[in-house]
Amino acid sequence: MNIERSAGILLHPTSLPSKFGIGDLGPNAYQFIDFLNRAGQTLWQTFPLGPTGYGDSPYQCFSAFAGNHLLISPEILIKEQLLKEDDIGKIPDYNPHKIDYGSVINFKYRLLQKAFENFKDLKSHFEKDYESFCEKNSYWLNDYSLFMAAKNYHRGIAWPQWEPSIAFRQNTKEWESKLKDGIEFQKFLQFIFDKQWTNIRNYAHEKGIKIIGDLPIFVAYDSADLWANKDLFTVRKDGTLEFVAGVPPDYFSATGQLWGNPLYKWKVMEKDDFQWWKNRVKKLLEMVDFIRIDHFRGFDAYWEIPGDAETAMNGRWVKAPGEKLFNSLKKDLGEVPIIAEDLGVITDSVEALRDKFGFPGIKILQFAFGEKGEKKFLPHNHIKNCVVHTGSHDNETTRGFFESEKEKKSGIYEWAQKYLNYYGDDITFELIKTAYASVANIVVIPMQDILNLGNEARMNFPSKLGGNWTWRFTWDQIAENIEHTYKEMTIMYERPPLKKHSNEEVKVEEE
Numbered sequence: 001m002n003i004e005r006s007a008g009i010l011l012h013p014t015s016l017p018s019k020f021g022i023g024d025l026g027p028n029a030y031q032f033i034d035f036l037n038r039a040g041q042t043l044w045q046t047f048p049l050g051p052t053g054y055g056d057s058p059y060q061c062f063s064a065f066a067g068n069h070l071l072i073s074p075e076i077l078i079k080e081q082l083l084k085e086d087d088i089g090k091i092p093d094y095n096p097h098k099i100d101y102g103s104v105i106n107f108k109y110r111l112l113q114k115a116f117e118n119f120k121d122l123k124s125h126f127e128k129d130y131e132s133f134c135e136k137n138s139y140w141l142n143d144y145s146l147f148m149a150a151k152n153y154h155r156g157i158a159w160p161q162w163e164p165s166i167a168f169r170q171n172t173k174e175w176e177s178k179l180k181d182g183i184e185f186q187k188f189l190q191f192i193f194d195k196q197w198t199n200i201r202n203y204a205h206e207k208g209i210k211i212i213g214d215l216p217i218f219v220a221y222d223s224a225d226l227w228a229n230k231d232l233f234t235v236r237k238d239g240t241l242e243f244v245a246g247v248p249p250d251y252f253s254a255t256g257q258l259w260g261n262p263l264y265k266w267k268v269m270e271k272d273d274f275q276w277w278k279n280r281v282k283k284l285l286e287m288v289d290f291i292r293i294d295h296f297r298g299f300d301a302y303w304e305i306p307g308d309a310e311t312a313m314n315g316r317w318v319k320a321p322g323e324k325l326f327n328s329l330k331k332d333l334g335e336v337p338i339i340a341e342d343l344g345v346i347t348d349s350v351e352a353l354r355d356k357f358g359f360p361g362i363k364i365l366q367f368a369f370g371e372k373g374e375k376k377f378l379p380h381n382h383i384k385n386c387v388v389h390t391g392s393h394d395n396e397t398t399r400g401f402f403e404s405e406k407e408k409k410s411g412i413y414e415w416a417q418k419y420l421n422y423y424g425d426d427i428t429f430e431l432i433k434t435a436y437a438s439v440a441n442i443v444v445i446p447m448q449d450i451l452n453l454g455n456e457a458r459m460n461f462p463s464k465l466g467g468n469w470t471w472r473f474t475w476d477q478i479a480e481n482i483e484h485t486y487k488e489m490t491i492m493y494e495r496p497p498l499k500k501h502s503n504e505e506v507k508v509e510e511e
Helices: 027-038 074-079 101-121 123-136 138-153 172-178 180-206 224-228 266-270 275-285 322-333 348-356 398-408 412-420 427-437 482-492
Strands: 006-010 043-045 210-216 243-247 257-262 290-294 301-306 316-319 338-340 361-364 386-389 442-446
Touching: 006 482, 027 043, 027 180, 027 482, 043 442, 074 101, 101 123, 101 180, 123 138, 123 180, 138 172, 138 180, 138 224, 138 275, 172 180, 180 210, 210 275, 275 290, 275 322, 322 348, 338 361, 398 412, 398 427, 412 427, 427 442, 427 482
Parallel strands: 006 043, 006 442, 043 210, 210 290, 290 338, 361 386, 386 442
Antiparallel strands: 243 257, 243 301, 301 316
16 A cells, blocks of 8 residues: 555544543534644544443444444534434533543433434435435344344343343344334434535645544454354354454563454355455445454464463464455455564564565554664664554553653653654654654654653553543643644655655747
8 A cells, every 4th residue: 555655633522632531523623623634634544433341441332333322413413403402401510531431421422312303303304315324234234233232222232141132142023022112213323423424524625634533453242243244253053252353471561461352264254255354345335434443463373362261371372364354355456555563573474474465564653762662663663554553452552651661760761862863852742853864765653752741641541440541631731832842844755755856847939
């Protein structure tokens, strides 16, 4: 994939300012796009946009196809007369820098149910667009809506604990009739999300900004994807997990990481030429311009762990048909604009798979410094076809990282100072400037680093249960000179490249 030199910011929509306790697709999203534009940015990177489940992680969603209804903007619902000002009621006193998911879910769910009741009264105004959306997306929407309606009916418990008739889809017609209104509610939510997100994407395009979306390689066990397609995943007939995903022990963890996601039955998927994957990628490309694949190495080989294991230690590497899959995607969808998250222990065969299809990999500058740093991440070792970040959502913020290393006296902070030839008091900005100067075609900086925030703004602690994915910013945190500074940097480091003058000869008529 060949992307011209460009720069962007990583910010999930939930982190946008909003008076409703969580960022959404309303006025602040448009304001953020305007900010990107004024700052010379041409890329906006997000996390997965699906409906989040346990732990509120965008990497553990109820669907690989659906959108997160918590991102629906009440302000736009009012504008479209699906809500009235009086319907909002008293807004809880939310922390502007931290999401309280429990409170937000209850508050927004009430608003969305009220909007649905109003929608039924105004359906004639939306009917044509609504029916068109439902028909176009029926291949995933029908299963998802039934799954979520059934989950709500069962007070949120996981599908294996439902009655067998619905858990194992023995009599879906009966449940479709029983849960008719709940199913319609879920379709309504997806219709509204799609409408609001499409408008956001179109506005971004008008401003010259493209969106990098995120595709987690695995799906959640408690998801519509697995529930409706059990034959494609490593689950037994009774619904228990035969094998799950994770990574083996390494220097980060003596017992490895037990993620618990079901694995794919790749041989079954090959029988219809990976149609489920084609549907998934095609749907995501309707929403974003580039796809970042999380845990790309799993397409070369994946760590298979017994479903009843307590740790990830007793697993094995199993070869995956990544080359067959990407060839099939290319055959049906053309050149798919994929970015490969190739972090961790990467083998030669993973790199060969990435390079065969020309997918850019990822460089994290925080990983580069110190005696044990990964030298391939140092800027002088970058290649053009890669994406460089200061850090990722699983890292400390850059300011927090260097403050921690200084406190630990690890020598990494001093090592970085020498490499950067910088001894001032804002090493975060110096690292960002170094990323911009890199030969890498793409640079994307987390918003926390743009604002030079410490670890109070960290997005995710991989080993911590609960309290993740909660950070939000406010407009008063953006200094007046930030837009000008980054605009100047995009010009200085040619992101995008400066337009070249034509070399055509100028014809001069003789007198």
